Amino acid sequence: MKAYVFPGQGAQFTGMGLSLYENFPEAQKMFEKANQVLGFNITDIMFEGTAEQLKQTNVTQPAVFLHSVILNHVLGEDAKPEMVAGHSLGEFSALVANKTLEFEDALRLVSKRAEAMQKACELQPSTMAAVLGLEDELVEAVCAEIDGVVVAANYNCPGQLVISGEVKAIEAACEALKEKGAKRALVLPVGGAFHSPLMEPAREELAKAIEETKFNTPICPIYQNVSTFSVTNSDEIKENLIFQLTAPVKWTQSVQNMIKDGATSFTEIGPGKVLQGLVKKIDRSAVTNSPEL
Structure with missing residues (x-):
């Protein structure tokens, strides 16, 4: 079975989407529509902007989403x-690919998500850190002993877990994890504690927008970050999507379940090849690739 996976924030690069815009009239129409929906020319920043401009949350999230969704669209019916599955933000791209969400509706939700997350980040100093070389259970146990908010946020692959929380709590957790033998416990250059309880204000804001958006019956299952299992019920998909902002991204578990359910190849749709690398670390025998246009 063919599995399509969609990357999240961090996969952006200057020039992303330009070849799609130049070579496919349908892609050009979708990019122009996106400029209208967002109220600014995101294409200018995607195609010619600096890395610094692309790092702004209100740009990054729609940019990665657009690259993924438009690439998936030009692949056509042959690539069904x-x-x-999608990693964090990538879940919105996945929901367009399996027809649960319409393109414009999903773009509006992604834009709202980015704004809400940015606001939540400004409420309290918070950050994330990558922890390498420890068992997930040990990282969870160390976080539970730290004063303040610090939780497991991204289960990326065995031996690679990202934690999220208050700045001081993250710093204390990093020191404790190094003492426990972590190869690395490195604070990441992000503006907030994504996928942690500190995103509750953003979750509430996004929940309202999600509730008001039409969700269709999908053409194939999605393995969501929150549940990790095959989901085809649109109400269940909606509920999982609402809780995604404050819950961890269980990528390792999602990929393991996809393989268990018959995934024979993983095609990464969007900028970069980060997810292909993670899938390989989860299961060395997995076949991974990028789409051919």
Whole structure:
């Protein structure tokens, strides 16, 4: 079975989407529509902007989403996936690919998500850190002993877990994790504690927008970050999407379940090849690739 996976924030690069815009009239129409929906020319920043401009949350999230969704669209019917998943933000791209969400509706939600997350980040100093070389259970146990908010946020692959929380709590956790033998416990250059309880204000804001958006019956299952299992019920998909902002991204578990359910290849749709690398670390025998246009 063909699995399509969609990357999240961090996969952006200057020039992203330009070849799609130049070579496919349908892609050009979708990019122009996106400029209208967002109220600014995101294409200018995607195609010619600096890395600094691309790092702004209100740009990054729609940019990665657009690259993924428009690339998936130009692949056409021949490339129809049999199961999908997305890493954090990538879940919105996956939901367009399996027809749960319409393109414009999803773009509006992604834009709202970015704004809400930015506001939540400004409420309290918070950050994230990558922890390498420890068992997930040990990282969870150390976080539970730290004063303040610090939780497991991204289960990326075995031996690679990202933690999220208050700045001081993250710093204390990093020191404690190094003492426990972590190869690395490195604070990341992000503006907030994504996928932690500190995103509750953003979750509430996004929940309202999600509730007001039409969700269709998908053409194939999605393996969501919150549940990790095959989901085809649109109400359940909506509920999982609402809780995604404050819950961890269980990528390792999602990929393991996709393989268990018959995934034979993983095609990464969007900028970069980060997810292909993670899938390989989760299961060395997995076949990974990028789409051919």
